[in-house]
Amino acid sequence: MIERAPNQFELSPEEQEMIDLLKKEMGLSSTEDVMQALMRQAVQRVSITCPNCGHYAHITKEDKAECSSCLSIITLSEDLWDASRLPKLK
Ligand SMILES: [Zn+2]
Numbered sequence: 746m747i748e749r750a751p752n753q754f755e756l757s758p759e760e761q762e763m764i765d766l767l768k769k770e771m772g773l774s775s776t777e778d779v780m781q782a783l784m785r786q787a788v789q790r791v792s793i794t795c796p797n798c799g800h801y802a803h804i805t806k807e808d809k810a811e812c813s814s815c816l817s818i819i820t821l822s823e824d825l826w827d828a829s830r831l832p833k834l835k
Contacts, residue, residue: 795819796828 756764756776767779788801793810795802800814808821817828 793819793826796826 761776764776764779767783768774768776771779771782773779773782792801792803794800795810795812795815795817796819797817798812798815800812802810802812802817802819804810810819810821810826811817812819819826819828821827
């Protein structure tokens with residue numbers, strides 16, 4: 746069995762082609778950079794930054810997000826994300 750670095754994984758030729766294209770488009774030099782950039786973009790669509798602890802809070806509904814780090818429930822009101830249930834502070 747060949748041991749690989751834990752953060753490496755096999756890409757199919759088609760996937761590698763996509764990565765190469767994105768590399769050019771995004772002006773990045775490595776596959777890892779592309780993956781990280783894509784991940785950041787993707788996570789921004791499904792999460793917000795928790796106003797209480799700064800971790801990612803998963804958007805569970807259009808106007809609601811839950812932080813799994815501090816267990817805050819954050820709701821969207823007037824285009825602003827608000828932590829409606831504050832955890833015990835300090
Ligand atoms: Zn939090």
